[in-house]
Amino acid sequence: MSIDASDHQTTRIAPEWLTEPSDPNDLAPGVWPASAHREDDGALVLAGIPAPELARTFGTPVLVLDEGEVRSRAAGTLAAFRDAAARHGGTARVYYAGKAFLSSEVARWVTEEGLNVDVCSIGELTVALAAGVPAARIGFHGNNKRVFELERAVEVGVGTIIVDSEIEIERLAAITERLDRRQNVLVRVNSGVHADTHSFLATAHEDQKFGFALEAAVQAVERIHELPLVDFAGLHCHIGSQIFGVAGFRESASRVVELHALLLEQERFTALTPEGEPAEPLLNLGGGFGIAYTRADTPSPIAELADGIVDAVADECAVRGIELPVLAFEPGRSIIGTAGVTLYEVGTIKSVALGEGEGRAERRYVSVDGGMSDNARPALYGAQYSARLASREGVDAPVLSRVVGLHCESGDVVVEYEYLPGDVAPGDLLAVAATGAYTAALASNYNHIPRPPVVAVADGRARVIVRGERIEDLLARDAGIDPAPAASEPAGKGEA
Template identity: 50%
Template structure:
């Protein structure tokens, strides 16, 4: 691309959706976990722990997880889907999407609230097993499963392997045959839905890597092959339309198409598939512009859709499963940073204030990767200073190293202040990196009266330990 003169594309006033705060020191409760507040000094607290004390004892950047909030959200999802689908005459199952953020403690907590665990790698399988999760409530996803992952899943006896390609059918069948067993499988069906989300997290349109196409007939071919197998049990059909979804319309289309394929298989093979899975992707609130519906409303609407669809097809209701992750763990975590520099930059439309912190895209790449928006607050004090629009940026050698694109902070924000960014529980730590040889932050779980590492922070010694040293020429 030829060089050009910079202009309004690179600077400007606050976006129209960003409200001017009545009190720049106040929190917007809907963006934070249930036990976050500010004390009389304006210091952010979580479950009674002051952010200043956490930073002093545990350092920054720091992911801080509100344990009781996480568990409450998990139970709320389980109860909402169970009640709604009980009301239409069937059962619902919920699997926590481990890819959002998984540790053995998190697996233990969500399983304790009645959730299964959805995994998509050997590491996630091993973490769920280490946590003592019952394999009968564990599933395995993935578009390129390794032989080791398939073997581990079969040997542990998990509930289901979600088939993602025709090649995979042969590999799972061979592994099951070698063990003298029948492997429970579902088919991931690409239903042809364009979810209203970022392209990188829309997963049900035709031209992408996941699933077997309903339109091309690949999903039906997979069903025929599995049903003819001596070592595979087809237990159901699966669909996942994307992530950060706020309305039911995409789920409704997916449910109708999945139910249609299920009815077709029943008519042609005389086999009633016991389960359909409509995936996850339920949205959460990152900023004031996000408007996710209450999960109770979404669950009730989806139950009505499934019930009507199956009635139209003349089939019995299946068990219906879901895989929420982001909406459970995302709001339960905030990231705590220390301000390093504050830099006012003159632009054609005014002054933009850049607030640089001690983390960045190594601990939250979502802003750079997905154009994600976040909020933030000054976490270490209150101030009478007037609000100014700032851009919170990281310390990495990239101009795209942005943590919070636009937010109001007090005009006297300065080096040494703490800034907290809510809603960082999903996909921030799992996508973290060692860019610029930066150690990754730890994940600290807090409850009233205690704090525990879930993942310890890396050190520079950890990074150097993996460096094999200079090569000495002989």
Template identity: 50%
Template sequence: MVASKNALAPEWLDVPEDLNALHAPMWAQDVERNNDGELAVGGLSVAELQQQFGTPLFVMSEPDFRARARDFKTAFDTAFEDICGGVDVYYAGKSFLCTTVAQWVAEEGLRLDTCSGGELAVAQRAGLEGSQLGLHGNNKSRAEITRALEMNVGRIVVDSLDELERVAEIAQELNRTAKVMLRLTPGVHAHTHEFIATAHEDQKFGLSMAEDTSTTAGISAAEEAVAAAINAPSIELLGLHCHIGSQIFEATGFEIAAEKLLRFLDAMQRKYSVVLPELDLGGGYGIAYTPVDTPRPATEIAQAMAAVVRSTCSALGITSPRISIEPGRAIVGSTTFTLYEVGTRKTVRVEAPASSNVSPTEDGVDAQQNVTLARRYVSVDGGMSDNARPVLYDADYSAVLASRASSAAPSLSRVVGKHCESGDIVVRDVYLPEDVAAGDLLAVPGTGAYCWALASNYNYVARPGVVAVRDGAARLIVRGETEEDLLNRDMGAVRD
């Protein structure tokens, strides 16, 4: 019998029928419980991982990463074969990047999108060809632009008129031609399940497609940039780019954006007598962080987007540009879980209004028909320094007891970190076995994207390492920091 739901739990969170079960969409394909009930990835148990590398620890499945990368490439190539001969898939390095992952990306036939000089340096150290790289960002420095041009990157995604002028000037100084795409804001904003097909101009990214009546010409910033790029001798205008949001589960927003950009591209080609051969439709495809998230397969997204591109190009009577996309989270997010060791625990009592989903005898009812409910806090040896998303974006995660199976009753829990911050929450609400104790291991799935990448040294905590598991063996692909690493940057602490 399933236990009663705690009224402190959010509406979407149900009491699991089996606390030992793994919800498959949240995990890499080779993660399972072994015969001892312990979580294992690629046949390697979490106890072995902790013994070899310590905790906290990011644990990535290499086969799963490669499979997801191939799935996107195959799905989009197949869907767009008759439209433009296939798709260029750029892995969004900002989600998670190191030299090993950059090499996997290239080996699986993908390209790499970078957003800084540091990410370019990783790609260069990994041995990637400049032609397979893109450089993004809304405020690229002269040094970053210069580096990109000297590496002969395949494209620089320009974000503003100021930046277009800067890129043109630096390219001219270097006697090079900058291959440029213009990032536009198509007036479609998507966030999870919500799509607002209206103007969304109040943001730092992109060139507005809305007409600017305050100018003499009355044209949009996007068109002004097209005209300027065409007339700049040191610029080769490849085409247009957009990105409508992140953690998106439906194809509708992508479809609307694709149609708007194709119509704009057609208008620009006709007006300025040019050919814009490329169109990038961005990324933002969602993953499962909790059991209620419903990510779409790459094939389903690809087919929906291809149908819109095909029909719009047919209606306009134009040849489709070469399409590119930029998945990051959708490739790396579910490949990885974070392994923590449990430390202290405590249970707090919270008074709440009586609810139909709570038995009055659960914890007692007071005279005002309020109930006193229990919420347990489970502290782990990491926190917001290795996963800033809950405090930054109010992001939800899940967790399981990883070091053993348990038949104990479910207890509504809040997994928190060790930092001196009340917002240091790793998992806001999750049902864990009542017998979770100090020394147990917890695993938080879906931490491959924007966790290590956003990691900090708050409270002088060293950032965790990242291990890649394949065929029953694990190897460090990013070494965890030590206190010595931290002190080596503190010039007052450096000794001769």
């Protein structure tokens, strides 16, 4: 049954931040890739390719990545921070977060645009190296790097290892001695500043697994100073993810620069350049800059963030009479998040009555052929997204809807609240915006659902950059099935 979104009972179940659009087919600027638009027939177009064509070629679900959007955001972010640092006589680096989404193609895109890459596992390190990322441009994160991972990082000459515990320092002491290789490290510290974000995403408060408290970091650096082949390059601090504004970075900078100044005074910086010369001290302030998942989100422009954060660090350095260190930043999802759009096919639609009498309302459920196995973020921490019809324009008035997946879980929500045209029907394509970060990276095979392909689009052409799985890929891991059944149709078929 169709529901009139203007009905009082229906709008009562909409959250305050969600406003009813005058046109449920519009594409909110900043939420969708810059290339996204509609053709005359109403179909969504991404980088010159209509969504129906992508669905016919690669199947659904499919994660579509706009290469131009990734490259533009990477280059723009680097330029913003370099310009901001240059105004204070300094230099800056930007690291792409491999954990947001990593493939060999994406690693090549971002390094070609001048970014470094941070990794946090042997798998991410291996992909980055296979993509041709120079080891010196890689940073290695993690609170529990295993010995074989540290050995590999030192062996290949990773630029910096971000140490997270006393045990890790001792592991590096033994590894560097055994391999007779020098290794530059950063010490990760908790500034005590709480990011204004979900508690799972805030990473600089005291009661969490990452890094050293500021006081403990001094002893950690003292221990590193005693080691002949482990060189202290600087400090690292990351206050969280999906952060809007610079206030948290300003407060964090004041605390971390104080520690940086103390370590300068104690002459603890021992890192060397590849040429064997003393390296300039490095201060990595993390990042985790937010993006717009809905039209209610208002992330700060990257140039504004860069100017605000770098100015704050420069002010703190000036107060203490020290030079601006080399600055490093990890923007996170802001490089790739908006570049991703996931296409689904609508399966079933139904309305569910809520309440009784005058308080009675109805919620419309729109089910699609994916869900929490290809995007776990809504189930993990209530992440909100935007959705639009992708195969055509709707003609009916907007209806408050909940887009859900096909998994056997009541929490399998794709988009919790969205206004969709009242004539959405089975077989329609639905597009969910801003799925480039932490969707494919978190994907699973829950309910034995194969993971979908990742398809890059640029200048009217599309190509698979991560192959979709088939049922036989899942069965091949089951040691009780031999031989595997005959091949089934792949999730991704070819090129458009």
